[in-house]
Structures are given as C-alpha cells and as structure tokens.
Amino acid sequence: MADFLGSVWWMIVSLGLLVTFHEFGHYWVARRCGVKVLRFSVGFGKPLWSRYNKDGTEFAIAAIPLGGYVKMLDEREVEVPAGERAVAFNNKTVWQRIAIVAAGPAANLLLCIALLWVMFVIGRQDYSATLGRTTGIAASAGFASGDRVLEVDGRMVDTWAEASMALTTAAMDRQDARVRVRDALDNERTRVLPLSQLPAxxxxxxxxxxAGLVWQFWLQPARVDSVVTGSAAANLLQSGDLILAVDGQRVDSMDQVTPLVEALGKRGGPGMVEVERNGERLALELTPKPGQGADGKPQWLLGVGFQQGQAPAYDARQQYGVLAALPAAVRETGKLASDSLGMMRRMLTGHASLKNVSGPITIARVANASAERGVDWFLYFLALLSLSLCIINLLPIPVLDGGHLLYYLIELVKGSPLSERAMATGQFIGLALLAGLMGLAFYNDILSLVPR
Incomplete structure (x- = not known):
C-alpha cells in the first residue's frame, strides 16, 4: 500500500510540475504576442482554487491533477467583442501562432536541460559498466570478469545503464557491437560482441x-542465511557459510547456486559443496533432494536460504562544476533525445517491440523508485519525462501541439488557413490515434503487473 500511495503521489508531483512548466511556456509567449489568456489551469475539471491577475487571466488548480491547459481568447470558440478581436489568438499572424504553440514543447526542452544541469552539479551516483561474470556469446567473444566497458560503437559510456542502452540499440538493429574495454590488468582492448547471433x-x-554479460553490481555473495530442517543441507551447512563452489564449479554469486544444484541433482549421487566458515575453507559432501521451486515446478534443492543484502555501494559518479555542468546537460539532452527518437523509429519500422510503449502506471512506479533512490535520480527521471513530453507533443498528430504546427505550416504554404471541415477531420483522426496509443500504453502497463 505504501508503494502504491508513493507511486501515485510522485506521479502527481511529476506530471503537475512538468505540465505546469509546459503550459507556462504557452502562456508566456502568448502574452508577449499580445494574446488575451482567459485561464491558466493546472489540472482538469472543477477548479478547487482560482485567482485573477490584473490582465484578467484566471489562474486555477483543478480537481483532476493529471494535466493542465491554457485557454486563450479565440473567435472560433466564443463570441469576441469588436474591441478585443485584436487580442484573439486566431487573429494573430501565423508566425505568432507557431511561436505560441511551439513554446510549450520548448519549455519542456529547456526544463530538461535545467534539471540535468542541477543533477550534474549535485552529482549522480550510479554503477560502473564493470563485468562481474560472462557466459555465452560474450565469453566466446573474449569478454571476462573485471572488464570495464568504456565505449560501445564509438559512443563513450560512463555507467552500466548507458552501456546497456548502447548494446540494446545495436541488438535491435541486428548488428554486432564494437566494445572498447579496460580489462582487470588495466589494458585497453576492443572486442566485438556478436549481438546479431541473439535469437529472434x-x-x-x-x-x-x-548476451552473457553480468554486471558486477548484480552479483550478490552466496552467504547462507537459513537451513531448512530435514533438508540436504541440514546438520552440514550453517547460517553465515559462504558457498564458494558446487560440485567443482566455482560460485561467485547466489544466482549460480540453483542451476549448479539442479545439475548435481540430475547427475545423481553426492557432490562436494565448498564453503568458507569462520575464515576456514571446508568441503562438505551433500546430495540434493527433490522438491518444489518458488514457481511450483519440480526442482533439486539443498534447502538453504540466502542473505538478501542491501544494494552494493555505488562505484561511479557523474559530477561537474557549475559551468561545466551546462554543456554536459546539453550533451546528455541530445543523447536522450537521440535514443528516444531512435526507439520511436525502430518501433515504427518493426525493429523494436511495441512493448516499449508505457503509460501512467509505469510512470508512477518509476517516479516512486527514482524518488526513493535520491534527489539525483529523481531529477534525472523528471528530465527524461520532460523531454518525452516535448517529443510526444511535437508529433504531427492533430490535438497535439505538433498537429497544430502542421496546420500552420500548411497555412504558410497555401497562403490561407485550412478549412473548418479539414481541421475537424484532422482532430477526429488525431483523437483516434491518441486513443489507440493510450490504449496500447495501458495494455503494456497492465501486462507488466501480471506475474509470469
């Protein structure tokens, strides 16, 4: 319940802040262009609070906090007195209307840069792109424990998340990735990760x-926390034992124990389990017993539970001085925009799954998780969400800012506004597209909540 309430709260805070900034962009430029603004509302529905300024604009906070809007004087919506027609939105030049509409996405873009600047000044903590273990095609390609990824296909990476994104991009394009690493002996090498070999x-x-890459911070030591009475490990293993090997196979983390025990059980007969206990290394003979795993399926078991330690300490930090943080924020914004647009392009061409489309449930969960990780990560989340709002609003879909900009560009080319009928048809198509997109986002959100 606490996670649910936290998710709802942080989603409201996030969307409220970003939408307010977006709408303020429209409002500020509209006033500079001499347009009369009737209402600036944070949220939809009945106003819970409102005040008027000297220009006659009503500033309101409404009951439904998932959005907002700026209502301008417009002859297409209300009857405008002759004395106020000059301050109506529809009577402004096409370039002024373009500026007013583009100001919302522009405000979100500027906010993204500002949030990233603050984040870089504070410093964002993360995990380095250091490998803890390799298997499969990564091991065959020469990657090894201790390698630190420095560059993927010419793109410098500082953290595991950046490296993962670069590798994912190459995999979606069915391309092998050239990866520059610094190995455990501090030598730099370039290896090719054959991502084209991943199955369809x-x-x-x-x-x-x-691909067989296991980041170092994923690894948790296989330290015994509890032993089940009557199990294979009863009277042999103790709480605090650190499992080092199973049947001659080295164990670096707890996630390796289950498959090794399963293999030992299928082989039949006893096997040696090596542990460290009070500074001594012991070899104990154990025979796994059949039972049921956490998923209810048959499984060979030792009968031990492992200590679930806290997340390991961060080993990477992205931090800059006040001046250096600005170009860093601009570069990061460009990188995030490129990744977002690239993902959209791949989804349209079928190179990426539509499962990547997410909605408010995912936003709420990520907002809560980011807030729990600290101010630096919450700022990063807000920046990414602000940039996403900028990009989505610029899509050429009627009812979105991008759709209105498309109308005005057509008006510039043909020399006159589109007909009311054409714009109404466009609005209908835009609503249908938006409804379909929202439906897909909700479907993916709900699917992510279903246990697999």
Missing part, C-alpha cells in the same frame, strides 16, 4: 544478460 524474439529489456 529476444527480450529487448534484457539484452546484456541474454
């Missing part, structure tokens, strides 16, 4: 793992 239908959210 691979999970785009798990590309590094499916």
């Amino acid at each position: 239908g691979f999970d785009e959210r798990q590309v590094p793992a499916q």
